[in-house]
Amino acid sequence: MNTMATREYDWDEISKHKKKGDLWVVIDAKVFDLSKFADLHPGGANVLFTGAVAGKDATRAFFGLHRHEVLLKPQYKRLQIGNVRGQTESIKALAAGELSNVPYAEPTWLTSGYHTPYYTEKHREFQKVVRSFFETVVRPESVNTEESGKRISQTVVDKMAETNIIAMRLGPGKHLEGCSLMGGILKPEEFDYFYEAIIHTELSRVSSRAVVDGLLAGLVIGLPPILNYGTPEVQRKVVPEALAGRKYIALAISEAFAGSDVGGLQTTAVRDGDHWIVTGTKKWITNGTFADYFTTGCKTETGFTVILIERGPGVSTKQIKTAYSSVAGTAFVTFDNVRVPVSNTLGKIGAGMSVILSNFNHERWMVTATSISAQRLVVEECLKWANQRIVFGKPLTSQAVIRAKLASMISRVESCQNWFESVTYQMNNMTYAQQSDKLAGPIGLLKQCVPIIFVGRSWPRYVSRCGRESAEDATQIFGGRALTTTGMGKFIENYHRTSGFDAILAGAEDVLGDLGVRQALKKMPRDVRL
Incomplete structure (x- = not known):
């Protein structure tokens, strides 16, 4: 804030500054000098005069046009020169981790005076830490990547991995053993689906729909089949790097030919000794543009089979333009005679439907x-x-x-x-x-x-x-x-x-x-x- 912002002014003094080159306004008890800014005002300088706000309280007019966050931007905070004597601001931004006091903005289990059979004080403590993390680490990234369409930065992914948020988004299980959850606030054996739900909820609060998917949603849906059906060798190779945020995974099931008809997929895997030869295409694959691995549904001689395919020769991806930002990495994936070890089969050959449906x-x-x-x-x-x-x-x-x-x-x-x-x-x-x-x-x-x-x-x-x-x-x-x-x-x-x-x-x-x-x-x- 401007060092002059601690000064106090009477309304008699404020009301004198209402002409071109000398313009003050008051917004929520704060005095702003807009003399130099007026000509840069997006709506034009005349709005500030004809709108009857010059030298007056412009709080109602401001909040009829602008969000509170505008006042918090550095370039506008610098315009504040002081406060109205005897008045204090009534509109304040929430601190990181703080709950909204707007009715129904929070679920009842987080609302004072309400009770729940599902959540404990430990869940509330966890929620506060998770919200603070997403608001301080992820929210700024969400704004930038939603606009740019670029992939989430590795820095943010690394911070999510450090707190084991990536692992927790997969739910409770053996993959959490030995992990420090949110800096040790929670033990792995305490983690349940309500804790996981908190993570998904808080992620959605600070992210656009595209960013929710761009923040490794492909891994969340593509890694469980590896955890549950992959061979020990495949798990040792893939799981640690995925949970550490160093390798990305996409679930490659949907096809232009099949849509919701999983049984109608046309991507084929033909056995050739100790390898599969995979040929076909996948469409609408979340995170596909930057995935290192694809958990892929294929037709084999004995039925539908799920195979883990690593990006390499014969694997190509192309971005699909959708109604939301390309930060999600939605892709058209082509497999052109890709050789894949049979050991990369997830589950039994021909039993892929149970793998996917579960x-x-x-x-x-x-x-x-x-x-x-x-x-x-x-x-x-x-x-x-x-x-x-x-x-x-x-x-x-x-x-x-x-x-x-x-x-x-x-x-x-x-x-x-x-x-x-x-x-x-x-x-x-x-x-x-x-x-x-x-x-x-x-x-x-x-x-x-x-x-x-x-x-x-x-x-x-x-x-x-x-x-x-x-x-x-x-x-x-x-x-x-x-x-x-x-x-x-x-x-x-x-x-x-x-x-x-x-x-x-x-x-x-x-x-x-x-x-x-x-x-x-x-x-x-x-x-x-x-």
Whole structure:
């Protein structure tokens, strides 16, 4: 802050500075000298005079146009020359790790006065440390890479590896043995899926949808088959370097020919002695542009098989342009007669479907965690904006239609949160095999959404479709500001543009809805009738 910012001024003195070349304004009890800045103002100098803010309190006008973060930028902080005598600022930025006090901006387990059967004080302690890490280390990187489209820097990846965040995103398991979690705040044997959910939640709070994927989501979904089905030799070679952030992995299943039809894949692996000869293409592969390994679904003579393919001769990748930033590394992957050791087979030859389907549960659960967190940010942004935006002399919240939209958004995110926590509790108390048997359907239904007719209207529930419904409502609340990539509505614009990814990645929502019902029908008892 400017050293002169400690000075105090009376309103009589402030009101004198209201002409060109001598312009002061007050924003939240802080006095700013805009005399030299006026001609550089993005909206033009005249706005500062015709807007009746020169020499006056411009707090309401400022927050009708700008986010609070603007005042925190160095080039604008330097414009502050002092404070209004007898007044103190009322709008403050949250410190790293601090909780939001906006209603529904945090899940109830983090909200004062509420209770939870799932989380402990240890979870709360862990959450605070994780949030502080993501806000200080990842948030700045997220802003830069979202705009540039470049891969996440190795420096950030290294810091994530040092705290073992990369390993923790894979859930509890043997891979955590001997690890120091977040500087030793947690023992590996204490780690459960609620701790992992905290990591996904906090990552989503500070990252765009593309950055969430760009921060090694490919490894999160591509490494588990190696951990669970790879030979000891493959695990010793790949796992340590992957968890250390030195090697990247992508899950290569989807194809232009097959889409959600995993059984219809056309990439082939033909046996040639101790090697596979792999030929084919993969599409929409997250992190594929910078992956060192590809956990790949192939057709073999005895059926669908999963093979780990290392980048090398015959392997090429090409970036795919999508609706979100290229920081995610979405790729078209070509395998041209690639020789792969048979020892790189993950699981039994011909039994690849069980390898992939069991892996999908965790991936889909992860997608719901990040989506729910993003939806909470939507609620928080809309509550803030509707409360500070003045129309027809009143805040937006005075409009019943706006309150109705807010009510729907809050109801959606809370229903999603509660079902998610219930499923997570079951994961904590089931083996990997039990999760595959009992939770594939519920997780599929959790990720997707089916409109339920209730009291004469369709109430959208569950995560991916709820997200798109809230994106639409938020866009209406922010109006034109929701159409621009910067400024007041920048988060809403990004979320509206990218929320559809949650409905497609890890399985299209309609396919998952059908999966959930088919799983239920398989378990229907034969001795029941109306």
